[in-house]
Amino acid sequence: DIQMTQSPSTLSASVGDRVIITCRASQSVSYWLAWYQVKPGKAPKVLIHKASVLQSGVPSRFSGSGSGTEFTLTISSLQPDDFATYYCQQYSNYAVYTFAQGTKLDI
């Protein structure tokens, strides 16, 4: 199975900072990679799909890049609402999806 690894596991930042989260796959997933934001008690919210496509309604300060095995999520200027946990997920094959362990972004 494909393993997904995110770094860092935790990240402390301030409002206005530029933040980059990295996701690595153990084998190529092409561009079948999504980024989610999760807040306590809330359903996961997709931010980016197909590695770099911004989900409708998501602020443009979020961006994704990469393909194959290396991906990044960038938040260009952190806002108070952005403090949450972020996960990448590969969905290259319907037979197995995989989430990484997540990155907790706090103040």
Place this chain on the structure above:
Amino acid sequence: EVQLVESGGGLVQPGGSLRLSCAASGVTLSNLWMSWIRQVPGKGLEWVANIKEDGSEKYYGDSVKGRFTVSRDNAKNSLYLQMNSLRAEDTAVYYCGRREFWGQGTQVTVSS
């Protein structure tokens, strides 16, 4: 507006069973692959199962394979997850959905 509402969660003893349901509105599920995922309290997201549009293909995560069964009723625009031989480590909030939309989740607690 797309809305998915999960139900059927609760407290169950180890070895017991539960059936989760997911009712959809604002979207026609019959055209979509659908998924179940879960989040263990204080831990990460875990993919549980996928089911094809017509139910002809089903896939499961290793931790639930052989114990959980995903199904769907497109006439009722609904998705189901039958969970048998439940273990303490299955305690989690379970979500139905797909990438673009997820329900609000239902809590499953396995404890004696």
